[in-house]
Amino acid sequence: MNYSQPLELSHVTAWLDEVLRGAMPEFWALLIEYVLIGVVLLTLYAVLALILIYAERKITAFFQSRLGPNRVGKWGIVQSVADMVKILIKEIIYVKKVDKVLFYVAPFFMIVASMLTFGAIPFGQGLQVVDFNIGVFYVLAVSSLGIIGVLLAGWSSNNKYSMVGAMRSGAQFVSYELSAGLALMTMVVLSGTMQLSEIVESQRYCWNLFNGHISAVIAFVIYLISGHAETNRGPFDLPEAESELIAGYHTEYSGLQFGFFYLAEYLNMFIIAAIATTVFLGGWMPIQVKGWDTFNQIMWYIPSYLWFFAKAAVLVFISLWVRWSFPRLRIDQLLNLEWKYLLPINLVNIFVMVLLVLSGLTLTGLFPNVFGN
Numbered sequence: 001m002n003y004s005q006p007l008e009l010s011h012v013t014a015w016l017d018e019v020l021r022g023a024m025p026e027f028w029a030l031l032i033e034y035v036l037i038g039v040v041l042l043t044l045y046a047v048l049a050l051i052l053i054y055a056e057r058k059i060t061a062f063f064q065s066r067l068g069p070n071r072v073g074k075w076g077i078v079q080s081v082a083d084m085v086k087i088l089i090k091e092i093i094y095v096k097k098v099d100k101v102l103f104y105v106a107p108f109f110m111i112v113a114s115m116l117t118f119g120a121i122p123f124g125q126g127l128q129v130v131d132f133n134i135g136v137f138y139v140l141a142v143s144s145l146g147i148i149g150v151l152l153a154g155w156s157s158n159n160k161y162s163m164v165g166a167m168r169s170g171a172q173f174v175s176y177e178l179s180a181g182l183a184l185m186t187m188v189v190l191s192g193t194m195q196l197s198e199i200v201e202s203q204r205y206c207w208n209l210f211n212g213h214i215s216a217v218i219a220f221v222i223y224l225i226s227g228h229a230e231t232n233r234g235p236f237d238l239p240e241a242e243s244e245l246i247a248g249y250h251t252e253y254s255g256l257q258f259g260f261f262y263l264a265e266y267l268n269m270f271i272i273a274a275i276a277t278t279v280f281l282g283g284w285m286p287i288q289v290k291g292w293d294t295f296n297q298i299m300w301y302i303p304s305y306l307w308f309f310a311k312a313a314v315l316v317f318i319s320l321w322v323r324w325s326f327p328r329l330r331i332d333q334l335l336n337l338e339w340k341y342l343l344p345i346n347l348v349n350i351f352v353m354v355l356l357v358l359s360g361l362t363l364t365g366l367f368p369n370v371f372g373n
Contacts, residue, residue, distance in 0.1 A: 008303055010126030037129055041119060045267060050080040052266040056320055063324045087262075092255035095157070102156035107253070107260035109149030114267045116142040121274045122196050124284045124305030135196035136188055139275060140181050146264065147173045153261075154249040165248025168238045168331060175338040176229040182346040183223035186353045187279045190216065190362065200283035205290050206371035207282045211363045215353045220280045222342055222349075227272030228319055229334070231265060235326040236334060273315035277308060281315075284308040290370055 016036075020029035054069065054077065061068030069076025095103070119129040120139050132138050147170060154166020190212045191199045199208075209216050229236040250261045277283055284304035288296050329337070356362055364371045 008125055009305060010124070013126060041115065041129065045115065045118060046084075046263075048270055049263045049266045050084060052270060052316065053083070054080040055316070056266075059317065059320045060324055063321075084259075087259040088256060090255040092257060095252050097158045098252065099156035099158070102152045103252075104257070106149045106152035106156060107257050109152065110146050110264035111260050113142060113144075113146035113149065114264050114271060116145070117271050118267065120196065121271070122200055122278060122283055123274075123308055124303065127284075127305060128197060131195065131197045134194045136184050136194040136199075136279070139196075140177075140184065143268075143271065144173075144177060146268070149264075150249050153253070157249070157252040159252055162249050162251045165251070169232060169249060171331075172232070172236065172238065172334060173230055175335060176226040176342075179222050179338060179342045179346050180226035180230060182343075182350055183219040183226065184275075184279060186215065186219040186346075186350045187212070189350065189353045189357055191279075192357075196278055196283075199279055200285055202373065203282040203285055204373050205288050206363050207280065209280045211371065212353060212356060213362070215349055215356060216280070218345065218349050219353070220276070222346055223276055223280070224272075224315070224318070225342065226338075227276065228322060229338075231268045231272060233265075233269065233319065234323040235328050237323075237328060238331055238334060269319055270312065270316060273312040273319065274308075276315055277311040281311045282307075283311075290372075 017029070017033065020032055023029075024032075057079070058068045058076075060066075069079035072079040072082050117139055120132070120135055120142075122128040122131070130138075150169045150173070151166050154162045154164075154169070157163070187199070187208050188194055190208055191202050193199060193202070202208075203211070209220055212219070232238075250258055253261060284307050286296075286299035286302060286304065286307050288299060357365075360366070364373075
């Protein structure tokens with residue numbers, strides 16, 4: 001059943017497309033739309049980074065019984081903007097003994113990788129730039145490009161601390177990428193598709209987290225752990241361990257170049273939460289109960305993009321909670337966790353999910369009249 005959705009941004013995008021196509025040839029209309037989409041994505045990218053930086057400072061302060069930013073603007077809310085302006089005008093220090101080409105290219109790999117992933121995320125109903133039929137595979141592929149930027153930064157800096165940080169990051173990322181990919185593949189088995197929009201639609205009446213029973217819960221937990229490790233955040237922050245490696249692979253970077261790494265780190269944290277929201281928690285889909293038409297209509301009055309960002313915000317909060325609650329792991333502990341525990345559990349878990357789906361023991365299989373689409 002289609003419900004009224006008066007506050008959806010998809011209405012605005014549809015209207016704009018109609019106006020442009022009516023006023024000019026299709027080529028120019030599409031060109032303008034592509035430019036507008038790029039500007040909107042870049043703006044959202046920057047705004048989300050500023051919000052996440054401020055949120056982490058405040059949440060961290062709360063955990064540690066401090067105040068956090070409280071001078072620049074009401075409750076220090078403009079502090080992140082002030083820091084952004086500062087980093088934009090800060091001088092870039094040129095290091096002599098670096099591999100110049102690789103050194104200056106490395107930050108762009110980080111930004112491009114996160115932007116390519118960012119464009120595939122369905123932020124709301126009709127708010128998705130690219131919707132490939134292999135969406136999950138695409139997300140895994142382009143998000144993996146970021147490690148190239150890390151390795152290039154460490155190698156080209158001609159600094160032993162940077163190199164050690166880059167090698168740690170490479171080992172960590174490649175290891176945990178396996179578990180993250182297998183956790184998502186477990187949900188692909190459950191959903192029967194790799195297309196992100198169809199994965200969201202299949203969760204209209206039952207989120208994948210519940211539909212796949214304990215197997216889906218295990219995949220969810222493993223994905224959050226693996227995603228947290230991929231973003232190099234505590235307790236998995238060995239590549240940037242300040243007490244050991246100064247700043248790790250980006251020690252020699254300054255000004256806007258350092259800003260690119262800084263932005264990418266926070267956006268990658270959001271991207272992990274956004275993908276988990278899409279695949280496990282119903283994405284932008286509001287809470288729906290089959291047969292409760294009045295309740296469902298009320299839920300649809302809350303815009304889909306608000307549902308999406310609310311779910312993602314909960315996962316970001318959990319990520320911050322974990323970061324400021326556990327001490328840093330040693331490199332052997334970090335790799336043992338992946339290769340001796342998470343990966344074997346993942347391999348067994350995806351096999352269990354296949355059995356659940358084939359035997360029809362998922363919630364949608366057992367109770368199609370209640371949870372089926």
